[in-house]
Amino acid sequence: MKGIRQLAEHLDISIGTVSRALNGKPDVNEETRRRVLAAAEELGYVANQSGRSLRQGETKVIGLMIESSKETVENADNFFLGVTSGLQSVFARHKLDLVMLPCPSDEDPHEYLKRMVARRIVDAMIISDTQRVDRRIDFLSRAKIPFVALGRSLSAANFPWIDLDFEGVADHAVERLTARGHRRIAITAPSSEANLGYLFVESYRRALERHDIAFDPALVIHVKSSEQGGYQAAHELLLLEERPTAVILIYELMAIGLYRRLMESGVMPGRDLAVIGFRDAPRARFLQPSLTCFRISLYDLGVDLGRMLLANMPAYRDFYPGGERNIIWPLELMPGESDAFDVGAMV
Amino acid sequence: MKGIRQLAEHLDISIGTVSRALNGKPDVNEETRRRVLAAAEELGYVANQSGRSLRQGETKVIGLMIESSKETVENADNFFLGVTSGLQSVFARHKLDLVMLPCPSDEDPHEYLKRMVARRIVDAMIISDTQRVDRRIDFLSRAKIPFVALGRSLSAANFPWIDLDFEGVADHAVERLTARGHRRIAITAPSSEANLGYLFVESYRRALERHDIAFDPALVIHVKSSEQGGYQAAHELLLLEERPTAVILIYELMAIGLYRRLMESGVMPGRDLAVIGFRDAPRARFLQPSLTCFRISLYDLGVDLGRMLLANMPAYRDFYPGGERNIIWPLELMPGESDAFDVGAMV
């Protein structure tokens, strides 16, 4: 099957009518439409996207940009695939397709993004891993490309984003730990410029203050968010003169390395040191001891992300009226054994 | 910047010449080419892909199709992102872009694939998670769409693929275990129709035979390839009347759940049961005990995958002469503590 022209000839109908029939336009006889659809099905005709895009100026494809930097590869998890499912469930209703755009590690994310939209590969963008100042946001806003960000940023005053409820997580974690007598609570943070790490530590600092605990910079351990980083974090933790009794991890798989290093020194997580993890963790409960962890409903997050994006696209705006422009996404605590350590008993 | 026409007017040059200049065609004055490139850079002109694709009949985009089924999400790892880096390093040389196409879990992979190529979103495809009989391979061959498969299949006699060296892995693992006196060696396998699981078990069976060990179907544990599945596998393992002394895991993260379940019953992995894992595992060494595991160089695998694909595309064939059509990819053993259990001492 070549194109719409062959289909039209086969039906002995003009090409324009065939197009209207396929696209559900009103001014076409229902009988004709039936015949066209049947023939298209039979001959396996699918519209050439290039021709359509050229004419309409839109590709019907949404891009989800992801980093494929070395560190991302190392700590890769189900995060994006989970979100993807939710996104697709929304996009499918509008015959929009989703492609994931992995930015090569040796290319500047900003340049990569520009190239993708300039080539008209996608109509709209979902960006993630937002930096504290992120030129991509500037660019997309200025170029009036519809987009949503997974993560806040300082780069623009008002743009659509969904971010995680760091404040709630930190508060919940600190509350839970102080209730068990903990006063020296460490935290891990990435060394990158990702806004996530910054917000995470800031929320932690404020949560401490609310519980009348002085913030000690020495308790912020800057390591990579991977098993390797967890190992390193435990190592640095054990070297501190006044050793903390609890630690909050920014990424749940870090617990693997952390546990390992602790046990090498005879320190038992959950008994000698309380550990709380962050982000999605169906696997957390299989660790030994099982990890107390905050989890995210990735699918639902994807759904909201998709809706928010479409609400910002003129062609689909009407389907999603009155949506918020920003969402702070709540996380749910999954209690485990890793924070069972009760300091109160020792005091 | 609208299009090439505006660029041409701005330079007071014909549109055809501008196009030739940009595309490196020979019949254009070097001075003119310099001016054009400078102006394009200055005005931020990038060719509209839709127009170009329509004219040339190709999109310059390669698709990497991945499953986003529930199970894939659960055990998602760095696999695809790791391969992606290698792929992009090859594609970049030819100004080809890579997009990842996540097949929605509620859509038939075959239909999804057909839709993507029919819409001309990509020129060529890399498919993964091949099934024992996989209609996608049939379709792509027949439609003469260039493609490479990550994984063998029975669906076509001769198509380009790269697959893992299951035979080598199984042989190496069984060899290593029997050298330490093990005779009852269990293995985990997925319950799906994925060819990977089938080949994995078959290789294991043949490796046993080569070492004069009878194949016992009861020792093939069908569980999901996730932490949860590992937990389940350990559970079933402990119920066997004649308990095996070793187990081979098809996916390294299963070790987390497996360890947990074993310890719950007081069985110490590495001391009471030897464990060997499979597939990439920078994280394996942080488990407690560290996991003996076979690792893959994902980047290099991606490079070969990319080369093999381009060798099958007429436009790029000349750059990659004489490449093999099929590659069995070797894996490297990373020794750990999990298989230290020596049965010989007990006999």
Add this chain to the structure above:
DNA sequence: ACGCACTCCGTAAACGTTTACGAATGTATG
């Protein structure tokens, strides 16, 4: 002076689709 080859560039057609416009037909209205 002529023909020839070579370099460089402009012209226009083509890719497959959507859509504004108007034509043709049928039907209701005055």
Add this chain to the structure above:
DNA sequence: CATACATTCGTAAACGTTTACGGAGTGCGT
């Protein structure tokens, strides 16, 4: 019966790019 309107369809232009073709200019050998 003339007019108005609704329904259905065909015609042709347009989207932005590449490229076959040919033309203009230049240099060279005869």
